[in-house]
Amino acid sequence: MTVKSRATRAAVLYFIIHMMNEVVCYFMLYRIFKDPAFITMVALIYNCVAFVPQFFWGALRDLIEKFKPGILSVPLLLSGFLLFFITNAEGALFWLSLVLLSTGNAMIHVSGAELTIRTSNGKLTPVAVFVSGGSFGVILGQVLASTDMSFWWIALICACMMPLVIGGERLYKDNPKESDECNGFNYVIPGRKAIIVALAVFFIVAVRSYIGYGIPMAWKKTLVESVLLYVFMGIGKALGGFLSDMIGIRKTAFICIIGALPFLILGNKIMIVSLIGITLFSMTTAVTLGMVISVIKVAPGAAFGITTIALFAGAVISWFVKSSSLTVNVLILVITSAVCFLLALYILKPEKEVS
Amino acid sequence: MNLLSFDMMGPGAGYVILGFLVIVIIALFVVAVAIGSIIVLVILLRKKKKQNEAEAQKNMRQGPPAT
Numbered sequence: 001m002t003v004k005s006r007a008t009r010a011a012v013l014y015f016i017i018h019m020m021n022e023v024v025c026y027f028m029l030y031r032i033f034k035d036p037a038f039i040t041m042v043a044l045i046y047n048c049v050a051f052v053p054q055f056f057w058g059a060l061r062d063l064i065e066k067f068k069p070g071i072l073s074v075p076l077l078l079s080g081f082l083l084f085f086i087t088n089a090e091g092a093l094f095w096l097s098l099v100l101l102s103t104g105n106a107m108i109h110v111s112g113a114e115l116t117i118r119t120s121n122g123k124l125t126p127v128a129v130f131v132s133g134g135s136f137g138v139i140l141g142q143v144l145a146s147t148d149m150s151f152w153w154i155a156l157i158c159a160c161m162m163p164l165v166i167g168g169e170r171l172y173k174d175n176p177k178e179s180d181e182c183n184g185f186n187y188v189i190p191g192r193k194a195i196i197v198a199l200a201v202f203f204i205v206a207v208r209s210y211i212g213y214g215i216p217m218a219w220k221k222t223l224v225e226s227v228l229l230y231v232f233m234g235i236g237k238a239l240g241g242f243l244s245d246m247i248g249i250r251k252t253a254f255i256c257i258i259g260a261l262p263f264l265i266l267g268n269k270i271m272i273v274s275l276i277g278i279t280l281f282s283m284t285t286a287v288t289l290g291m292v293i294s295v296i297k298v299a300p301g302a303a304f305g306i307t308t309i310a311l312f313a314g315a316v317i318s319w320f321v322k323s324s325s326l327t328v329n330v331l332i333l334v335i336t337s338a339v340c341f342l343l344a345l346y347i348l349k350p351e352k353e354v355s
Numbered sequence: 356m357n358l359l360s361f362d363m364m365g366p367g368a369g370y371v372i373l374g375f376l377v378i379v380i381i382a383l384f385v386v387a388v389a390i391g392s393i394i395v396l397v398i399l400l401r402k403k404k405k406q407n408e409a410e411a412q413k414n415m416r417q418g419p420p421a422t
Contacts, residue, residue, distance in 0.1 A: 037370045041377055048381050056388050059395040063402070298403050302396055309385075 003121045003179060006171055010119045011126035013168050014112035015133035017070075017161055021077065021108045022137025023144065024158045025050075025101055028081055030145030042098065044319070049102035050109075051312035057110045058301025070111030070165040076104030078158045085151040108165075113304035115168050117293060119175055122184015124249070127304075128241020128286040135234030135282075139227050146223075182297040187249050187290040189349050194295040198303075200343045201292040202310045207336045208284050209314025214322070214329040215278070216268035225271065232275045236282025243283065248351030249290050253344040256283035257337050265330050284340075291347055 001009075025046075032042060061067050080100030083089055089097050116126040144154070178184070188197055220229060236256075244252045260280035267274025288307055296303040323329055 037374075041370075041374065044377060044381065048384060052385055052388050056392040056395065059392045059399065063395050063399045299396060299399055302392060305392070 001174070003119075003176060006175065007116070007120045007123060007126045010115045010168065010171050011129040013164060013171075014116055014130040017108060017164050017168070018112055018130055018133035019137035019140070020157050020161050020164075021073075021105060022134050023141040024077055024081055024154055025105050026138050026141025027145045027151070027154045028084055028097075028101060030142050031085075031151070040319070044316070045095070046098055046102050047312055047315055049099055050105040051308040053103070053305075054106050054110050054113075054308040055302055055305025057107055058113065058303070058305040059299055061110055061114055061301045062299040068111070068169060069107035070115075070168060071162075073104040073107035073111060074158065074162045074165060076100050076107065077161075078104075078155065080104060081151070081155060081158060085155075108161075109308065110301050110304065111165065111168070114301045115171060117182060117185075117300040117304070118180050119171055120184070121176070121179040122182070122186065124241040124244045124286045124290050125238075126241070127289055128244075129238045131285055131289075132234040132237035135230045135237060139230035143223070143227065182293055182300050185290065185294045185297060187349055188294040188347055192295070192347055197291055197295040197347055198306055200347055201288050202306055202313075204284070204340045204343060205288050205307045205310035206314040206317070207340060208281070208288075209311045210318045211329075211333050211336055212281070213315070213318035214332060215264050215274075215281070216326055216329055217274055218269050219267075219271040219274060228271070228275060229278060232279045233282045236279035237285045239279065240283030240286030244286050244290060249287055250344070250348045250351055252283060253287045253341070253348060256280050256287060257341040257344060261334065261337055264333060268326065287344065287348075291344075 029042070029046065032039065034042075057069050061069055077100070080097045080102075083093065083100065084097040087093055112130045113127060116130040120126040172180075217229070220226060240252060240256060243255070260277050260283075263273050263277030264281060265277075267277050285307075289304065292303045292306055293300050296306075323332070
């Protein structure tokens with residue numbers, strides 16, 4: 001199998017697995033019918049257990065090759081899901097089901113990131129395609145939860161993930177050492193300290209996660225419009241990786257950080273303009289991943305985990321510090337984008353130097 | 356759902372206390388995960404360093420490739 005076909009298979013496989021995983025999680029989350037304060041707490045705990053430990057699980061997978069988070073994830077997801085629906089979980093059982101579900105979610109993310117990064121030979125498209133699958137799954141899970149569909153169908157989808165995950169593990173066989181050790185990820189200017197780059201990436205992702213919640217979107221009122229938003233978000237995430245490989249990561253950083261700005265600001269009431277902005281904005285994912293993997297090549301799983309902790313940090317800040325003023329949100333958007341772009345310029349190699 | 360019932364403190368007080376507890380638990384959880392991950396990363400870096408040293412020694416013993 002060639003490096004390219006291995007990377008393509010890994011990307012397609014984990015696009016599907018990631019989507020299925022999010023369908024399972026969001027189907028359960030959107031079937032929790034309680035008061036808003038309780039739902040906020042559920043969202044906080046779910047995001048915390050799903051996002052934060054990815055750093056730990058990723059580091060553990062980098063250290064112990066025989067540790068297979070993907071294989072462990074499916075029983076965890078399924079047990080959490082079934083515990084919730086079969087026992088109509090309340091109290092401690094409910095929280096247990098939520099922790100099982102979110103731990104399974106964390107492990108599937110780590111598994112997908114490891115495979116798509118380690119088989120890509122330094123390209124960003126595979127990991128970006130894997131990440132994009134989540135957006136489609138999130139909205140599909142929400143839509144299915146709003147229908148009267150039986151939870152058994154979703155449990156079946158969850159069980160079907162197992163053979164796919166096993167198939168993914170088989171792609172490691174005969175993977176070239178160069179690719180496995182992430183030697184192709186050389187997107188950072190030599191001499192930049194790993195800790196500085198990691199902190200900068202953390203800052204950029206946290207800020208983008210925070211402002212993502214403050215983007216003015218007065219047009220989003222119906223279910224169809226929400227679906228479109230997630231679809232374009234998914235397209236943007238995949239496009240970020242593709243463009244980075246095609247035209248270079250620095251140009252992509254410019255397009256997704258600065259190029260997105262006018263569309264996001266002017267798209268408050270015009271859906272299509274806003275969707276273009278969201279697509280460009282979502283492309284940042286691949287850029288930040290490229291940056292952080294380049295400085296932590298020995299631990300790509302942990303590198304991926306840094307970005308997920310930052311996502312959680314941004315979400316938490318947005319829950320506690322929220323502005324409903326359009327002017328303030330636009331100002332935050334412009335200032336933080338400028339800072340993020342300057343950081344990206346400081347870290348990323350010009351295109352002609354990337355090998 | 357009455358997770359905590361503090362009737363004398365008025366409606367919603369249970370959630371305030373529970374919310375505070377959740378935030379404390381989450382903060383402790385994040386710190387614990389960060390410490391655990393850093394320990395694992397340090398072990399990983401030491402392992403890689405040893406591997407590289409062993410490889411370098413092996414190359415030195417073998418000498419330059421024959422031409």
